[in-house]
Amino acid sequence: MVPPVKRKGTHDELQGSAFVEQASWHQGMIAGKSPFLRGPYLSMYVHKPWTIRQYAGFSTAAQSNEFYKKNLAAGQTGLSIAFDLPTHRGYDSAADEAVADVGKAGVAIDTLDDMCALFEGIDMSKVSVSMTMNGAVLPIMAFYIAAAQRQGVEQHQLRGTIQNDILKEFMVRNTYIYPPEASMEVVAQVMEYCTHKMPLFNSISISGYHLQEAGASTAQELAYTLADGWAYVRAAQEKGLSVDDIGPRLSFFWGISMRCVDELAKLRAARVLWCRIMKLMGAKNEKSWALKTHAQTSGWSLTAQWPKNNLTRTAVEAISAVLGGTQSLHTNSFDEALALPTDDSARWARNTQIYLQGEAGLTRPIDPLGGSYLLEERTLSLIDEAWEIITEIEQLGGMTQYVLAGTPKKSILKAAAKTQAQIDAGTYPIVGVNAFIAHELEKPHLRYIHLDEVLENQCNRLIEHKLKRDTALCAQSLTALKKAALDKKTNLLEASVVAAHHGATLGEISEVLVQVFGRYQPEPTGVTGVYQAELKTQASFIRSVSTGESWAKKNGRKPKILLAKMGQDGHDRGLYAVAAALSDQGFDVKMTPLFQTPEQVGYMVQNWGADLVSISSMTNGHGALVPSLCQWLKKLGLGHVKVILGGIIPENDIDSMKAHGVDLIFGPGTDLTSAAQDIYQLLNEDIKND
């Protein structure tokens, strides 16, 4: 072998080239200075790491309280409260509409006493609290303030955030109560109140997370969220607040998916764009220009199959969130797709962040990927893409009008349907679901909570509460609240705090406002053709279409399937994906509006003449609602109608659902071409082979 040239062992012998600055648009930008590309704060995590803020809440206030105290003792540094769906939608636990959902997707809060129990033994002056609440923001904020006052903590000491982002509710999340214009008025009044009386409290957390969960693309999530923010600032200005009054207290909330490069770029692009928007709105205070954010790892990316794979997904997403510069972070438990987290799974979720802050060394330096060609290029392209959408929205009159027109919802649904089609086509791989499929030998231990007791408990507490309060004072305060809603002379939150102290329940406060504003109930919308575009050459899709044609020929029409959402569960991404897929595979699809009762669905089946009814259940409401629907179908002489149940259905519940009359059950990750074929077989149609 020819011996090497005598080496000096110096750096100059390394093969490479001189560094070439490929793009200079970002050069010289630093963290903490406009446009905040590299972070909203000068020193970022080097001085203070991001806050570990795990979103949690379930069943009763007392049980959630125990959970919070345990987490705080284990190193969590802020609280993030999840409320149950009746609470979100302004119903007390005893309401008929609430029965199926009490304590399931979060903690049930009906009264000020419940809120006090939630914070029992937790010093509200010391712990920063984030509350995910939008529709029922008034009673919840009122209870929070009043609970603090009972602890001797003044509201100007309170630190935290209230989500209060109603526009995204109309787009995707669906926990609105009042119509859009009235809801925006509520948002503005909450911002007004907090600005004057709660200087350490963020009065809004403008959220992209839910848009992403609903299927929005990165550019959509970015553009719609920032446009929402623009609308809220405008609403605050209409209340006489200056942009610099409100600016420093606005915060954002992003979802973090497995699309690593996009997520990193999104958080950077968001800061640059928000800075631009705030300057356009006249903000002079640097603190108004800087976008601060919470982030959460994607729930949608988690799978029910091989759930421990989700540990890896959450770790990857957490790394993206941190490298993107989030101020606080929630990491999902691996079993989040299946049930409420166990103590162990919650611990591992929290430990993911502790590990990243410690051993993985992700708190230093500031913005470690700064300068990356790929990242800076993607950031710039996202800025341009999102700005184009935002400009269009502004030209059409702003986000409130855009949302009212239904445009963002339709765009998101289309993107979601396309993703679902790509999953079913196998071009969007998900390990354990449509790629690298393997038989699971053992399933993890899941947490099952007997929530019927929660309902009983809450109902009893409500009865006791109503007995012990001063009825007259309570009624007076509710009258005053109604007056405030009508004449707009008193701030609604101020009036709600008074009502809270006088024992008004969450349902009563909300109902008073429903009497003034009305309760919003939109009609469903849908997309077609998107599924077909992705799968038209796939054998399984062709089979379904062919089978559908055969059925239609025999019966003179397409098979009718009614897709229903019952209870307070507003998750509809899956439902729309199913609608899109089944429409393109030969079914005549109709969707019920959200929040139906079993009785209402039964009558819809009857009136339309549906052959099948399919219920979507994502928040464990099926236990009460599905048997009730089956009974209604029998009562109406519709025993021949096939019943399908889809969503997050624990294995323990499958037999009982079938015993009640469910014919087919589909879990998360179901291939929708196989599902279509199963449904045709249910209708006694042989699947056509080529």
Place this chain on the structure above:
Amino acid sequence: MEEPMRFNAQQWKQLLQWQLDGKSYQELISPEIEGIQIKPFYDAEDLPKTVPDLEHPKKVYLQERIRSKDDQQGWISAQEALAKGADNLRITWLGSSTDALALMNKLGAFPVVQHWVFYSVTEEFIDQFSRLSPAVKDTVRIEWDPLAMLAITGNWVTTQQNDLAHWRQMHSLLALDHLCIDVSRYQESGGSIIQQLAYTMAQLEVYFNLLPEPLKSSDQVISQVHVYTVNSGDYFMEMAKIKALRWLVVSMGSWYGLSLTCHVTVRPSRRNKTAYHTTQNTLKSAAELLSGLMGGASALAPLAHNELIQSGDVQAQQEAFHQLAILVHETGLVGQDLGAGSYYVAYLTDQWAQKALALNQSIRNSGGWIKAMNQGIIQQKIEQHHEKTLKAYQALERKQPSDKDLDTTHWTKSPFSRFVPKKTSIALLPVRRLSEADERKWYRL
């Protein structure tokens, strides 16, 4: 868009100082980690003069590890791995190399890279391997690394002279276009990143100097170097380590007139894994593999979360394999070099490369890798670094797990290193886990 505010490093430093309100900027500089201190920020002024011209591989393999001594058992294991979706098999062959040929031939019919690790290579194997079809041979990588075995076992396979001669003969007769080495033990024994890189270079140099002359001057003896290594700990430092490794190997090739591609397989390290709370090992492995992927690894290899305490846990092994698949197929990061252009990553990569070169030079000046190992210098240096990091680890708060978490009834093997009295010609490099001392105390073993 309004012109953004732009600052140089000095201005950023001044702003930071002002914000810190009495604290010093120096306090934001990290204590020394892996031989360097990390500043609070990096910008264009920190970019090194030279950066590597290395593209990330467009495909990243999912490796499954197999240990076998006979054809039948090996075939069963291989089939299981293939059924999982593995497209790269690291087969540690415990039997005679000649007996491996049948399995090698069988596997040649599948779209899988076969990476064979032999303890010894017989003349018969050399003879019969040559007769395998080119299609089969194309899928095979041969790793017979007597230097790695010396480091791990403390002994040559036969003798120094015989092993090196045999290695040279094997390369010549098999006309291999690749050279495979295992350098995982440097990290798992406690070596720093700079030590890992420098000793890898030194190990490679022994082999480069043994490579036979090409038949034609226009031919290259080898075109690929495959390095099997592990990642641990600090995310960006490990990412930059892989980048530096590839840079160093390719540069080394140029010193010998070789145009090389460097393929790195990364496995999560066992050094920071624990026998308790094994789910935590999954989190660490995810970050370690991801940093390897971002550093330009060509293949990822799994480590089951409970591998220290259980053999053959099919579910855990499947989860570990799925972890690789998620990183490669769900993140969109394959072929994407996020680190290219990053001021910090470029800085780290350059630091590692420079310091490794300097350390490697001193090894060469002292007589090279073999002499350094014979004299115990490498082992001593690694142990010193291990002691230093162990001390730092033991200074952290470590809570004893609950009795439930210390249950050993499901163990099928011991996680603790065992002292096996055996004559060795040199001091070997053991696996040194940071938590082992704590575990011995807590488990009372």
